[in-house]
Each structure stands twice: as C-alpha cells, then as structure tokens.
Amino acid sequence: MMLPIGSLVFKWIFSVAVLGFWFLISFYNWIEYCPPLLRDPFASIAEEYDYIVVGAGSAGSVVALRLAEDANKTVLLIEAGPMGGRLLDVPAFLPLFQTSPLDYAYETVTQEYAMLGLKNHICKWPRGKLVGGTGRFNNMIYARGHPNDFAEWYANATDFDYDRDILHYFKKSENFIASNFDPKYHSKNGPLNVQDSIFVTDLSDNMLEAARYFGIPVRDLNGEKSTGFMKTHVNMLNGARYSTGHYLLDNKPKNLELLTMTQVEEILFKSNFEARAVRAVKFGVTKKIRAKEAVVLSAGTVDTAKLLMLSGIGPKSDLEKLGIQVKADLAVGENLHDHVSTGIDLFKVKSETLDLLDVTAPFHYLVKGKGAWTTAQCDALGAMHTDCFRSKDFDVCSDKKKSPPDLQIMALPMGFISDNGAFLRHIIGIKDNIWDEYTSNLIGNQTITLLPIVTKPKSRGFIKLRDGNPESKPIIDPKYLSDKEDVDVLIRGLEILREFIEAPSMRKMGAELYTKKLPGCEQFQFDSRSYWECYVRHLTLTIYHPVGTAKMGESSNPSTVVGFDFKVHGINKLFVADASVIPTIPSANTNAATVMIAEKAADSIKHITFLNSGFSKLKDIFFHSIIPHTKHFCTNIFHIL
Ligand SMILES: Cc1cc2nc3c(=O)[nH]c(=O)nc-3n(C[C@H](O)[C@H](O)[C@H](O)COP(=O)(O)OP(=O)(O)OC[C@H]3O[C@@H](n4cnc5c(N)ncnc54)[C@H](O)[C@@H]3O)c2cc1C
Numbered sequence: 037m038m039l040p041i042g043s044l045v046f047k048w049i050f051s052v053a054v055l056g057f058w059f060l061i062s063f064y065n066w067i068e069y070c071p072p073l074l075r076d077p078f079a080s081i082a083e084e085y086d087y088i089v090v091g092a093g094s095a096g097s098v099v100a101l102r103l104a105e106d107a108n109k110t111v112l113l114i115e116a117g118p119m120g121g122r123l124l125d126v127p128a129f130l131p132l133f134q135t136s137p138l139d140y141a142y143e144t145v146t147q148e149y150a151m152l153g154l155k156n157h158i159c160k161w162p163r164g165k166l167v168g169g170t171g172r173f174n175n176m177i178y179a180r181g182h183p184n185d186f187a188e189w190y191a192n193a194t195d196f197d198y199d200r201d202i203l204h205y206f207k208k209s210e211n212f213i214a215s216n217f218d219p220k221y222h223s224k225n226g227p228l229n230v231q232d233s234i235f236v237t238d239l240s241d242n243m244l245e246a247a248r249y250f251g252i253p254v255r256d257l258n259g260e261k262s263t264g265f266m267k268t269h270v271n272m273l274n275g276a277r278y279s280t281g282h283y284l285l286d287n288k289p290k291n292l293e294l295l296t297m298t299q300v301e302e303i304l305f306k307s308n309f310e311a312r313a314v315r316a317v318k319f320g321v322t323k324k325i326r327a328k329e330a331v332v333l334s335a336g337t338v339d340t341a342k343l344l345m346l347s348g349i350g351p352k353s354d355l356e357k358l359g360i361q362v363k364a365d366l367a368v369g370e371n372l373h374d375h376v377s378t379g380i381d382l383f384k385v386k387s388e389t390l391d392l393l394d395v396t397a398p399f400h401y402l403v404k405g406k407g408a409w410t411t412a413q414c415d416a417l418g419a420m421h422t423d424c425f426r427s428k429d430f431d432v433c434s435d436k437k438k439s440p441p442d443l444q445i446m447a448l449p450m451g452f453i454s455d456n457g458a459f460l461r462h463i464i465g466i467k468d469n470i471w472d473e474y475t476s477n478l479i480g481n482q483t484i485t486l487l488p489i490v491t492k493p494k495s496r497g498f499i500k501l502r503d504g505n506p507e508s509k510p511i512i513d514p515k516y517l518s519d520k521e522d523v524d525v526l527i528r529g530l531e532i533l534r535e536f537i538e539a540p541s542m543r544k545m546g547a548e549l550y551t552k553k554l555p556g557c558e559q560f561q562f563d564s565r566s567y568w569e570c571y572v573r574h575l576t577l578t579i580y581h582p583v584g585t586a587k588m589g590e591s592s593n594p595s596t597v598v599g600f601d602f603k604v605h606g607i608n609k610l611f612v613a614d615a616s617v618i619p620t621i622p623s624a625n626t627n628a629a630t631v632m633i634a635e636k637a638a639d640s641i642k643h644i645t646f647l648n649s650g651f652s653k654l655k656d657i658f659f660h661s662i663i664p665h666t667k668h669f670c671t672n673i674f675h676i677l
Contacts, residue, residue, distance in 0.1 A: 091614065385545045557571055
C-alpha cells in the first residue's frame with residue numbers, strides 16, 4: 037500500500053521520520069554520551085594491557101576477540117564512538133546514518149575528472165563512528181572476490197597458496213546460515229553472519245534470469261567460482277544487521293575491556309622504534325595507556341593513516357612541514373583507491389520496485405523480522421570479465437583469465453527518486469540543476485539502478501594530514517577517474533547493462549533506458565561514446581570501499597607500509613589490521629576481505645608475540661643465568677690463577 041505521493045506531504049513525513057530517528061539514536065546512547073560527573077572517565081582502565089587495539093570496526097572487533105582468546109592476556113579495545121542501539125540495526129534505515137553523529141562525514145577535495153555533477157565536485161565519504169564501525173552501517177553485502185585478487189597481493193611470494201593463506205581465513209571469519217552448503221568454501225562459528233538476502237523484489241529473479249539468457253551462470257559467487265551472478269549474500273541475523281561489532285558485544289570475554297567514546301590521538305614510542313603506549317582522550321580527559329606486547333591499529337583506511345602520520349610515521353617531507361617528528365619515513369596515505377560506479381536511476385521499469393514506505397513494513401519488521409525494512413537494497417550481484425560477456429562459453433573464457441574480473445554489477449530496486457528528493461539526493465550531493473532538470477522528471481515513475489562497478493580501478497589518490505591537530509579532518513583526494521581505463525570499464529559496463537535490459541525477463545518488467553540528456557552533457561549526441569564519457573564523469577558514484585593507505589608488501593618495496601605479517605616496517609610492536617593494508621582492492625565489496633584480514637592478522641600477531649616472548653625468555657636466561665654464571669666462572673678462574 038503506497039502513501040500519497042504528493043511531494044510536500046511526503047517530504048514532511050520523511051523529515052519527521054528523520055528527526056525522530058536522530059532523536060531516538062541520541063536518546064538511546066544518552067548514558068554513553070554523558071560524561072561522568074564525579075568519576076574519572078578512565079577509572080576502570082588499567083595502566084597497562086598486553087594488547088591495545090585501536091578501533092572496534094569490522095576488523096578491530098575481530099582482532100581484539102581473537103587476541104583475547106588466550107585468557108592469560110589482557111586486551112584493551114578503544115573505540116571513538118558509542119556502542120549504538122538496536123534501532124540502528126534496521127537495514128532500511130541505512131541512509132539515515134549518514135551525516136548523523138555516528139558518521140565521520142568525511143568529504144573528498146574537489147575532483148578534477150569525476151563527480152562533475154555533484155556539488156563542488158565533492159564526494160561524501162560516510163564512515164561509521166561506533167562499535168562495528170563502517171561494517172555497522174554498510175549495505176551488508178557479503179562478497180569475497182576472486183582468488184586472483186589475492187594472488188596479486190603475493191605476486192612475488194613463491195609459496196602462496198589460496199586455500200591455506202586466504203580461503204582458510206574467509207571460512208574462519210564466517211558463520212554461514214544455511215541448511216545446506218559446501219564445506220570446502222563455507223563454515224559456521226565465525227564472527228560474521230552470512231545468509232541469503234531475505235527480502236528482494238522481482239528485480240532479483242529477473243536479473244538472474246537475464247544472466248542465464250546471456251549464458252552467464254547463476255551460482256554462489258563466494259563458492260568455487262567467483263564470476264557469474266547470484267542473489268546477494270548479506271550480513272544479517274533475524275532480519276537485522278549483524279556486523280562483527282554485534283558479535284563482539286554479544287561475546288566479549290572478561291579479559292577484553294571495551295573503552296568507547298574514546299579517541300586515540302597518538303601512538304607513543306620507546307626510543308623512537310618500539311610502540312609502547314597510546315595517548316587517548318575521553319570527554320576531554322587525556323590518559324596514556326601502555327601496551328606490553330603490541331599496539332594494533334584498526335581505525336580504517338582514513339583514520340589509521342591519520343593516526344600513523346600524527347604519530348610520526350609517514351612521508352618525511354609532509355610530516356616535517358607540519359613540525360611532526362619523523363619516526364619512520366613510509367608511504368602512509370598513498371595508494372588510496374576505491375570502487376567507482378555510475379548509472380543511478382538510468383533505467384525505468386513498469387513493475388513495482390522497492391516500497392520502503394509500505395505502511396505494513398514496520399509491522400512485518402518488528403513482529404516477524406521480515407519485509408521491506410530488511411532490504412539490503414541490492415537484489416542481485418554479478419561479476420565478470422567484460423570481454424567474456426556474450427563469449428561462446430562464459431566459464432571457459434573466465435577460467436582462461438589470469439586477472440580478476442574487471443566488472444561487478446549490482447541491481448538495486450531503487451534510485452535517487454525513491455524518496456521523492458527528500459534525503460537520498462542530499463547524501464550524494466547531486467547538483468540542484470541536475471536534480472531539477474533531469475532526475476526529478478522521473479518522479480511518479482518506477483526506476484531501478486543497475487550499477488556497473490570498476491572492480492580493479494587504476495586511479496590512485498592520497499590522504500594527507502591537514503595539520504597536526506588530531507581533531508582536524510584529513511585531506512582526502514582519491515583522484516577518481518584520473519586513469520582513463522576506469523572510464524572505459526564504466527562505459528563498457530553501461531553497454532552490457534543496456535543489453536541486459538533487452539533480455540525477455542527484463543522486458544517483462546518494462547525495463548527501458550531513460551533517454552533524457554544529462555545537464556552538462558547536452559553538447560554530445562545522446563548515446564555516443566563522448567556522451568557516455570561525459571555522463572560517467574558527471575554522475576560518478578563511490579561504492580564506499582576506500583582501501584590501501586597503509587599498503588601491505590615486502591619492506592624492500594618503498595610503496596608499502598606494513599609487511600605480510602602486518603607489522604609496520606621498522607617499528608617494533610606496531611601492527612595494522614584493517615582495510616588500509618589492502619594493496620590492491622578485491623573485485624568485490626570490501627567488508628568480507630577486511631574481516632578475513634583481521635583473522636589473518638590476529639594469527640600473525642599472536643605468533644610474533646609468542647616468538648618475542650620466547651626471545652625475551654632467552655634474553656632473561658642469557659642475562660640472568662648465563663652471564664652471572666660465566667662471570668662467576670671467570671672470577672673463580674681468575675682467583676685460581
Ligand atoms: C555506506 C557504505 C556502504 C557499504 N556497503 C558495503 C557492503 O554492502 N559490503 C561490503 O563488503 N562493504 C561495504 N562497505 C565498506 C565496508 O563496510 C568497509 O570496507 C569496512 O567496514 C572497513 O572496515 P575497517 O575495519 O577497515 O574500518 P571501520 O569498520 O570503519 O572501523 C574503524 C573503527 O575505528 C574507529 N576509530 C577511528 N579512529 C579512531 C581513533 N583515533 N580512536 C579510536 N577509534 C577510532 C572508528 O570509529 C571505527 O569504529 C560500505 C561502506 C559504506 C560507507
């Protein structure tokens with residue numbers, strides 16, 4: 037049942053809902069937001085822990101839990117945001133998070149080659165500031181990527197083994213909720229719940245049918261083969277979001293202390309080469325907390341880079357300009373890259389799409405954990421090598437490829453117009469003239485968004501400190517579409533999608549291309565290559581997957597920051613475990629790979645700490661036993677002589 041579409045009424049209702057939502061989330065966290073009046077906010081915190089993990093996001097929640105598996109070790113997990121309430125877990129409320137107090141609300145600098153249709157050519161970068169991090173307010177899509185994605189990371193390693201080095205950790209991190217699955221690729225008992233989407237529109241079946249029509253297999257892309265199409269896998273439990281942060285809150289052991297609403301401002305060192313402590317601030321009170329075995333940074337692609345640089349680890353010339361004492365001259369903040377896309381609201385359909393304003397949706401959600409509010413907003417997912425589309429045999433063509441697929445496709449049963457311009461257009465920041473002249477003309481129609489995504493972008497940008505103040509937002513320049521090859525993949529993706537809508541199942545939905553020219557591209561002939569290049573450079577979208585600012589690799593490679601053991605080059609006892617270490621982005625959404633990395637890093641950190649403790653014992657034996665005895669022996673000999 038639809039609410040009246042009169043746009044003013046709609047806007048009013050929507051605005052009241054947004055205000056109500058903000059009020060509720062603030063109210064829910066009232067206690068956490070409230071500074072203690074008499075007590076020191078660090079009253080319950082010890083002076084020293086074995087491990088300190090910074091950031092309780094997708095990766096940090098897992099790293100901390102795994103390190104705390106040894107009951108003899110103490111772990112402190114420090115998170116800048118609050119724990120958050122269950123109201124936040126309604127999947128359909130995702131857009132409301134953005135620009136709320138739980139969002140860092142980062143923005144890129146003005147983009148030269150992309151986002152020309154967005155206000156000031158700036159791209160908004162939401163990042164989660166709460167337990168669960170960005171994994172707590174993402175689209176919940178679970179996609180691992182292709183084995184070749186990871187082989188690329190270890191290109192120079194002679195003994196890389198996908199099953200042992202990567203698949204093992206994907207499985208360890210997963211709790212696959214399905215009655216039937218292939219145990220070679222899936223498993224239960226990990227921290228990240230994975231299941232089939234529980235609410236999809238007709239678009240899902242129609243896209244999968246269209247894929248079959250073009251000879252593209254429909255199968256579990258997180259299984260044996262990673263190219264083809266599937267109904268989306270999502271991170272949910274009983275209809276609600278379920279991130280690694282949820283798992284942490286539900287399973288926190290006693291030896292793991294979670295300190296929320298606390299920002300780490302600096303890592304402190306012993307003799308400039310060994311991480312020894314962190315300086316943390318909560319409600320204006322500062323405390324230095326020591327780590328005996330290791331400090332692990334899991335603050336995400338933006339904040340891990342920022343924290344490293346604030347602590348003197350980063351490009352020497354940049355740090356010196358800001359008066360920061362350099363501890364290690366490393367390429368922190370470089371190699372920034374992200375998945376890009378285009379094509380929002382480009383296809384009209386005649387059949388019903390997602391109706392978030394169906395008045396029965398709250399009832400279905402609250403009573404049964406089902407219905408439109410459980411939507412992940414992505415009904416089907418595909419991945420392919422573009423030149424295998426329409427090949428004689430899709431699998432034979434894909435199997436021959438040495439590289440991962442270059443195109444991902446997401447089918448969304450919605451677009452900018454889904455809320456009649458009340459909210460979605462603002463969180464993307466579309467220019468008013470584009471909205472007025474182009475997009476708003478679609479109101480009253482049903483649209484779908486078929487996103488072509490550049491899985492292996494070539495464009496590279498950077499993150500730099502604005503100044504030495506921990507409160508300042510960093511300078512973010514992803515340089516979207518600065519490499520022409522990324523534009524070519526987007527245009528090829530749009531061509532493929534236009535063929536897709538010709539499939540009988542898509543025709544049945546009445547799918548057709550929206551042919552109005554985009555403002556800014558009027559000078560080009562519609563449907564010419566130059567028109568589409570102009571279109572993708574104007575309506576460029578991020579898929580919100582920035583990675584790479586603390587690149588993992590051999591220390592001999594000057595573009596890397598951490599080794600394959602996740603230790604920062606040249607600094608003892610300092611590790612990074614989050615999306616920032618990803619050297620080249622996988623051809624899939626980044627959360628699954630980030631959690632896999634967390635599992636791998638936790639194993640590595642435990643191992644290194646164990647060896648260090650063995651070394652310390654050897655040192656003890658040497659200094660406390662062998663040396664005194666040798667001294668004694670020498671003294672005796674001396675006396676005899
Ligand atoms: C809108 C959106 C939709 C997305 N959809 C998907 C999707 O559907 N599927 C998918 O796979 N990926 C998706 N992603 C991307 C995915 O969620 C991220 O790649 C992943 O969460 C990154 O995890 P992380 O651990 O590196 O960082 P985060 O999860 O961001 O964790 C960092 C944590 O560190 C904390 N922190 C930062 N600085 C400090 C500090 N100085 N002191 C203390 N704490 C600090 C933060 O508050 C945060 O909790 C989406 C992202 C966005 C923004």
